[in-house]
Amino acid sequence: PAPAVAAPAVPGRATPAPAVPAAPTAPVASAVPAASTAPAEPAGSGLGSARFREVYRSRYAYAAGSMFQGIASTDLVVRMAGAGLFGFFGTGGLPLSGIRAALDDIGRRLPPGAPYGMNLLHDMTDSVGERATVDLFLRYGVRYVEAAAFTRVTAPLVLYRAKGAHRDPGGRPVAVNQVLAKVSRPEVARQFLAPPPPELLDRLRAEGALTAEEAAAAAALPVASDLCVESDSGGHTDGGVALALLPTFVRLRDRAAAAADGEPVRVGAAGGIGTPEAAAACFLLGADFVLTGSVNQCSPQAGTSDAVKDLLAGLDVQDVTYAPAGDLFELGSRVQVVRRGTLFPARANQLYELYRRHARLEDIDARTLATLERGCFGRPLAEVWDRTARHYRDTGRPEIVHDAERDPKRRMALVFKWYFAESSRAALAGAKENSANFQVHCGPAMGAFNRLVEGTALESWRRRDVDAIADLLMTGAAEVLAAAR
Incomplete structure (x- = not known):
């Protein structure tokens, strides 16, 4: 169901919470690659970075983040792409054969060149597996990667970012592959905001993994195209607070951009985003985009069991x-x-x-x-x-x-x-x-979303298609910000 859009706020009058669709009288089918119909210019399409929307070919400055072991499933990324949105597949915990099978499935179901991303989860004990995953992504032409759990920049990650890098006719360095790095610590963010370490580029060039032209272009580019500030979230977390982290990382980005001549790294926010008000707050704090996780786990497209989804749909913020x-x-x-x-x-x-x-x-x-x-x-x-x-x-x-x-x-x-x-x-x-x-990774955003949709068509998780969640959060965020002007 397409979320209803509230009437414009009247100055001086209290504005109600963002509208949520009422429960329909007849069941609504949920076909997996088919997407809900969205307005041509939905409220919320102007929030965040226009460049993010252009690069990721998304109606919103919004992405559905990866969740391990394929919980962020092929159904999820296909559904998002079909709705003009962007999602990352969750590779964490999967063998290389499982990642290959997911790429084959996505390739069969999406037209060539359709936008989607894959998670690259760092494993400090298995650099060989990380390199094999990157090699697989390059063979399949994956152009978007969500880099997670990195405490330092590694050679496989640099290889992915640098492969295909070149200078445009104007002499500016251009990257073919986009790296959205999820970070929660400034010392890690600084590594992603800087060009790759020269010794890693030299090593990759010496082994023939990069050409001289690719290495030279990559040396003038930051490792990340996008930096996602991960506050207190479901799963692995440092328990960070967005109010402190996001402005800090935006300033780090601005200082790094002042010393470089390329395109500035976009800074987004993740963790705790389960309501329009939370998304609006992120944009007010300077986020170029938002990335959701826990709320997408309780959707028809999530690759987990119905028993888990029943459990998630009953949570409150303290659970x-x-x-x-x-x-x-x-x-x-x-x-x-x-x-x-x-x-x-x-x-x-x-x-x-x-x-x-x-x-x-x-x-x-x-x-x-x-x-x-x-x-x-x-x-x-x-x-x-x-x-x-x-x-x-x-x-x-x-x-x-x-x-x-x-x-x-x-x-x-x-x-x-x-x-x-x-x-x-x-x-x-x-x-x-x-x-x-049951071990179920989840943050309090899930409970907040449950309270938001209580008594509406989205109260049942079987109606919570991931694109409907995106529409509700982003159109609602636009209404919240419009009312605050």
Whole structure:
């Protein structure tokens, strides 16, 4: 359903909240590549950066961000493209074969050259996999990448950005590939706002991955074309506050642009955007675009289970919390997850505390171990270790098993991390017999959106097509800003 547009605000009169479509009397079908009809010049199309809309070929300065393991699915990016909008596919946690299958699926369903993006998730333990993913993107002609979880600029990322770079007839450096970097720390942002490190360009040129012309042009370009400031969001988060982060990053961009002669990097905002008011606030703070995540997870196009979507549609703003991150368990990194209806946060925090206090599994008291086997793992820990070791051997990483067999603390970490992987699998599959352990990454924006659409056609997640969510947030943001003038 196309969102209704409220009447213009009357000066001096209180303006109601942005309009949300009323519930229809007859069911509305949700066909996946077909998109809802949008007005030719919808309210909201003038917000943010016109250059962002031009480069990403989107009606709005808006993008649907990636969510791991294909939760931001091929259905999502196809639906967004069909509606004149932009979305990123979530590659995190997928093998290279799964990413290739997604690219093939998108290629079959979208016309040549249609805009869509792919996530490039940094893995500090697997530079080979990162390079293989970039090589795959280049072979498929992927022109837009969302770079996430990077703490430093890497050679594969530089290769992606620099490939095809050249000078235009006027001598200005031009990049073929766009990198939208999600960042939450100024020291990381500075790396993306600067040109690639010369030693990385030299290495890529020496190995034949870049031509001299590509390397020379890339040396005059920032690593990122777009910088997305990630505030407190679902999943991995530093718990940042947009009110502090966004103006800081805009100033960093402005200083970097003053010292360069190319096109300035666009700065956008992500995290906590679940209402028109939140999107409007981001634009007021200087954002060139906004990027959404949690709200798109509760849509027909999201690649997760109906059980998870039912859970998400019932959340309020307080129904999320923090838990250890499975992929960075030993480092104490945190993710924001659903708290209501699942025991995952409490159990995950218990596992991390046990890991901090003990040197090996055998040091944990028998009663606690029995509780873990019954509640968290559903099987003996010896069986969990056997499955874990078999996984690493089958995926060509036997050295991880060898190290863990010599280091009891490492072995304990791998056993505990099995729980995090299994809790994600259970949620994605909708395994109701294991619903107490569902791990669902989500921020409070989901609860805010639920309150926004309560009593309307979008109260049911089955009507929340991702383009309808975009239309509602962006047209509503325009109304909020118009009323504030």
